[in-house]
Amino acid sequence: MRISQKLQDEIRAHAERDHPAEACGVLIKTAKGREYVPCGNLATTPREHFQIDHRDMAQAEDRGEVLAIIHSHPDKAPTPSMADRVSCELHELPWGIVGWPGGDIEWFAPTGFSAPLLGRDFSHGLLDCWSACRDWYGREAGLQLPNFERADLWWEQKDGPSLYEDNFKSTGFYQVSEPRRGDMLVLQIPKPGRECYFPNHAVIYLGDEPALLSESAPVLGGSGPFIYHHMPGRLASREIYGWSMANRVKLILRHKDYKP
Structure with a gap:
């Protein structure tokens, strides 16, 4: 996307102001021409992620047509991450990334990209355990499951929602006592030294056929049963379903429309 030097300078200045956090904003088209609108970053880890303040986005949309989403990569090249590419597809808009320091700007647009099941990067709310389960059911079984807005660390909010327990019935799941291939297991995995009030991690039970x-990817060594899942800070993978995982299971869920 070609933009004026003035707009480029405004984007770079915003990235410099917010460094070392990620700056974010939108490019809009008004009656006076194109404008860059800086927005607040509501992410709980703003040095690593961004979440545009919905109030700032609403004000920008009231002023004009949103042409592109902009954000910065602090101390990194402006190369789009896997999460950036997935989010670009969801927004259905071009994206611009500015690397700061440096100020290089890279543009990219939706191309139909979808993250692979195996080896995908982790980004909570976008590429996380629920996203992995949703995509597994979509690609392996042709089931389209809904998404849910979820704040980071929602399971540590004692008075907050228990997302898996509250939503599994409306999503088409029912509880069973023993797993078979294609069931979703919901585990409670606390971070060391922190509270965990609700089951917070979902995996797909693959049985003895991983x-x-x-x-098509190499199958892990060892004997099953296996699971497919995506843990924070790790790439999505298949692993042996061992005692440590089984001991944390709170729900064994089967979808009414899944046929192994």
């Missing part, structure tokens, strides 16, 4: 229909 192969994925939609992706």
